[in-house]
Amino acid sequence: MAVTLSERAAQHVSNFLSKRGKGIGVRLGVKTSGCSGMAYKLEFADAAEPEDVVFESHGLKVLVDPKSLPYIDGTELDYAREGLNEGFKFNNPNVKDQCGCGESFNV
Amino acid sequence: MALLQITEPGQTTAPHEHRLAVGIDLGTTNSLVATVRSGMAVVLNDEHGRALLPSVVRYEGDGTVEVGYEAQAGQSIDPKNTIVSVKRFMGRGLKDIAHIESLPYEFVEGEGMVRLRTVQGVKSPVEVSADILRAMRVRAEGALGGQLTGAVITVPAYFDDAQRQATKDAARLAGFNVLRLLNEPTAAAIAYGLDNGAEGIYAVYDLGGGTFDISILRLSKGVFQVLSTGGDSALGGDDFDHRIFCWVIEQAKLKPVSPQDGRLLLTRAREAKEYLTTHAVAPISVRLGSGEYVDLTITTEIFTEITRTLVQKTLAPTRKALRDANLRPEDVKGVVMVGGATRMPQVQQAVAAFFGQEPLNNLDPDKVVALGAATQANLLAGNRAAGDDWLLLDVIPLSLGMETMGGLVEKVIPRNSTIPIARAQEFTTFKDGQTAMAIQVVQGERELVSDCRSLARFELRGIPPMVAGAARIRVTFQVDADGLLSVTAREQTTGHEARIEVKPSYGLSDDEIAAMLKDSFSHATEDAFRRALREAQVEAQRLLEAVQSALREDAALLSTLERAHVDTLVARLQAVMIGDDRRAIDDAMAALNKGTAEFAARRMNASVQKALSGKKVEELEK
Numbered sequence: 092m093a094v095t096l097s098e099r100a101a102q103h104v105s106n107f108l109s110k111r112g113k114g115i116g117v118r119l120g121v122k123t124s125g126c127s128g129m130a131y132k133l134e135f136a137d138a139a140e141p142e143d144v145v146f147e148s149h150g151l152k153v154l155v156d157p158k159s160l161p162y163i164d165g166t167e168l169d170y171a172r173e174g175l176n177e178g179f180k181f182n183n184p185n186v187k188d189q190c191g192c193g194e195s196f197n198v
Numbered sequence: 199m200a201l202l203q204i205t206e207p208g209q210t211t212a213p214h215e216h217r218l219a220v221g222i223d224l225g226t227t228n229s230l231v232a233t234v235r236s237g238m239a240v241v242l243n244d245e246h247g248r249a250l251l252p253s254v255v256r257y258e259g260d261g262t263v264e265v266g267y268e269a270q271a272g273q274s275i276d277p278k279n280t281i282v283s284v285k286r287f288m289g290r291g292l293k294d295i296a297h298i299e300s301l302p303y304e305f306v307e308g309e310g311m312v313r314l315r316t317v318q319g320v321k322s323p324v325e326v327s328a329d330i331l332r333a334m335r336v337r338a339e340g341a342l343g344g345q346l347t348g349a350v351i352t353v354p355a356y357f358d359d360a361q362r363q364a365t366k367d368a369a370r371l372a373g374f375n376v377l378r379l380l381n382e383p384t385a386a387a388i389a390y391g392l393d394n395g396a397e398g399i400y401a402v403y404d405l406g407g408g409t410f411d412i413s414i415l416r417l418s419k420g421v422f423q424v425l426s427t428g429g430d431s432a433l434g435g436d437d438f439d440h441r442i443f444c445w446v447i448e449q450a451k452l453k454p455v456s457p458q459d460g461r462l463l464l465t466r467a468r469e470a471k472e473y474l475t476t477h478a479v480a481p482i483s484v485r486l487g488s489g490e491y492v493d494l495t496i497t498t499e500i501f502t503e504i505t506r507t508l509v510q511k512t513l514a515p516t517r518k519a520l521r522d523a524n525l526r527p528e529d530v531k532g533v534v535m536v537g538g539a540t541r542m543p544q545v546q547q548a549v550a551a552f553f554g555q556e557p558l559n560n561l562d563p564d565k566v567v568a569l570g571a572a573t574q575a576n577l578l579a580g581n582r583a584a585g586d587d588w589l590l591l592d593v594i595p596l597s598l599g600m601e602t603m604g605g606l607v608e609k610v611i612p613r614n615s616t617i618p619i620a621r622a623q624e625f626t627t628f629k630d631g632q633t634a635m636a637i638q639v640v641q642g643e644r645e646l647v648s649d650c651r652s653l654a655r656f657e658l659r660g661i662p663p664m665v666a667g668a669a670r671i672r673v674t675f676q677v678d679a680d681g682l683l684s685v686t687a688r689e690q691t692t693g694h695e696a697r698i699e700v701k702p703s704y705g706l707s708d709d710e711i712a713a714m715l716k717d718s719f720s721h722a723t724e725d726a727f728r729r730a731l732r733e734a735q736v737e738a739q740r741l742l743e744a745v746q747s748a749l750r751e752d753a754a755l756l757s758t759l760e761r762a763h764v765d766t767l768v769a770r771l772q773a774v775m776i777g778d779d780r781r782a783i784d785d786a787m788a789a790l791n792k793g794t795a796e797f798a799a800r801r802m803n804a805s806v807q808k809a810l811s812g813k814k815v816e817e818l819e820k
Contacts, residue, residue, distance in 0.1 A: 104204070107204055117204060118207070131202060133202045133204050134204060134207050135204055135207055136207065137207055178202050179202045179204070180202070181202075
């Protein structure tokens, strides 16, 4: 399995990275908070930690810490537009249920 | 699902958690509230754009409580009920208060802490401070548009446990969740440390309205460590005002002045002091209530001269704090100036001469503490930003210890220890067969208990009878992150244990606080009642007007008898609605509604008939 970016997501990530001027890729993960158990983490990555699992997707580095991996393995990060709002979306096959807003989830 | 944005490393916030936290600088002269918005600490202004809230509370005869600028007006017209610089009385007894004879208040000796008699009854300094904090909370909630998660409130580093506890109680009474108390100089260091990121040894010289603090800090790799603190909890800008005040009395050869005149003169003295910051000469002219006219001019030279001892008084604790940290003035890389009183040129000069360098003052000295507190509050509320993972080390200002035989103090935690801290020490019995031990907890640097401040006293019982010196009693002192103390004594062979949370002996027990909180709840019921009454009155008025206008239009629909009945009901409602019996108003309204139901039905029929008359059924069907 792997954690990947959709083509659209990859375009946006590389845009953001070049605007930001630094960073080696994007870090995906989860943290244990939120109304429904877990919350996603989506951050710029400035450096890889030694224990990170690193995937390559559309030429970009996707970093995942090993603790988060079981929860998001198989995820494709997509970029979507909903009305006035646009942003990234985790298409995560591990999710069993999530809270109404989708900001947090359970596996 | 929600759409996410990429954040800076480490900045991911938890979902649904928009934690509003504020930092409050509860000052002797002025108070401020600040918060962090989009990663930047900002002071929250009032609706007039003013950052400072004068720490002044006026209690008026009609039950209103004014805070801030509104209350300041009361200083000269109603000095007895206008409480200024209440911070000086926090956790303090009568004998601890300087210049008590020139203060216009009626003091009442309370249990451990002085109280003030006002037109609204006897107020403790905790209650007065709570009124100031309440105003800050209203401002913050208005500006942030929501309930606050918590607040960090600053206190002078020199505050003892009683004063800290009093501050916490005031915040609780004002409805704050206190995340922690933070020493003012540490807060200033946070504000400067974040903005400048400079490493090295720093001194924080904080001369506020009523307190002086000096703190020696080490800033390295984003970590703040307080190396030592010192100060004087009864020295500040107010004393400079007082020097000018005394100078005026002496120069104008005034007899002892009335409280009103005293307050007026002090206000003029403060204005002169502030004027001298940017001018060489300041006029002082005032007409007193006694008819005397004062017209003097004070120069920078005179001002410097009459306040020289005050400035010198700040340098002694500064020397001591440096000595405590094993440092010399030249080791200090920068001096941070905090507090409005550091604007005085002679203070700037003295500090520059002492440290051999110009002090740092690129942040507003009135705001740095609040800004630092806001940064800390933001962090404690859980809103961490990139690079915020530094640790904050704080120290206890005075040694903590216990009494041993002969009235001596055995120090368990030495002053300037970093907190939180726990230290244990073993003690033993003094007499053969001794089965109990009294533990007296004291705070202070002196060797005799009588010279230190007694914080608490408790007894450990159930020590098995043994020869003197055989029992082993382990006493543990623990100070939490707020600098508050708990002491545990444990007999090692039996495990008998006794402990105490130090409720400093100044008075306000939990029961008293609960009573005051309950008091505010009972006012809430009263307020709710008043509101319901007012609503009923408004509704009754509306009903009366509707009935009267109907009577004017369609009086013909009622027989004389019916008309008299309606008139009686109207009169009854008019009679009860001016009273405060809401039930009676409701009943009279219901009666009037019922009594006019038939009338209303007839009016309805009449108007329908009018609309229909002369029309054919076919027309109506269209």
